[in-house]
Amino acid sequence: MKQYLDLCNRIVNEGVWVENERTGKRCLTVINADLTYDVANNEFPLVTTRKSFWKSAIAEIIGYIRGYDNAADFRALGTKTWDANANDNPAWLANPHRKGKDDMGYVYGACARNWAKPHGGTVDLLRQIIDDLSNGIDNRGEILTFFNPGAFELGCLRPCMYSHHFSLLGDTLYLNSTQRSCDVPLGLNFNMVQVHVLLALVAQITGHKAGQAYHKIVNAHIYEDQLALMRDVQLKREPLPQPKLHINPKIKTLEDLETWVTMDDFQVTDYQHHDAIKYPFSV
């Protein structure tokens, strides 16, 4: 929590105003932040200075794992977070590749679970990584990437957390996640949870202990219409003790995650938080 608040304060105190053409809004911006999550000790990085909708965050990462490309599938899993990008962005609505209501296009897991090879055929990158790690193999390239420049025009948004690199040291699994662009009041609140959960889940289904997760953020920003709420409300509050995450131990395989897992298989205990804050969302 401290590292989140430190980053928010750093943006407020040292950020530089940058125009953003896609949203038409200015962002107070810093470059480079490195956050670490102690997954080994289950120090769940949930924001306490406002109510965080952690189930929604976990639903997003499960949707990426399943290769979803449709906001309706994300809604069925428990999150509405893709509704606006799928249905309200004028550039995407005018894009001839959009397949209709709720379509997100070729993004995130839809790419990673079905990478087109230049010489024909496809690769299920996540399946390969899970198989390697389950067999104790770390080939120094166990990288789940969603970044596919040749397909940007086929999707509603480029991936923000675009790379998750898994590493084995003995029987302990580590994760380095990289994020190119970060909406700190809204997105990061979810992304911290997602990095923690991704390492915890992949460790669980590949039979390893979870170690640390390292989260690198390149462009970290606060939109102009979010600044007053962050500076004058959220940053005035005192953080509360960190809660714990509990994942159903019956989840043992990638197929379990793909088929029967729901948000009821995740519990958070001892979550004390301040009141919710409704931050504006930029489409």
Ligand SMILES: Nc1nc(=O)c2c([nH]1)NC[C@@H]1CN(c3ccc(C(=O)N[C@@H](CCC(=O)O)C(=O)O)cc3)CN21
């Ligand atoms: N501008 C922007 N910021 C983002 O963080 C973001 C995008 N766009 N587009 C793609 C995804 C969608 N994400 C989202 C979208 C909405 C919320 C949101 O509205 N959160 C509210 C309520 C969540 C709920 O009720 O489930 C929050 O208070 O956290 C969070 C992340 C993260 N990403």
Ligand SMILES: O=c1ccn([C@H]2C[C@H](O)[C@@H](COP(=O)(O)O)O2)c(=O)[nH]1
């Ligand atoms: O997981 C996510 C997904 C998106 N975001 C934020 C970061 C930016 O504010 C927007 C994406 O806009 P770009 O113009 O494509 O950079 O969404 C996030 O923080 N976390």
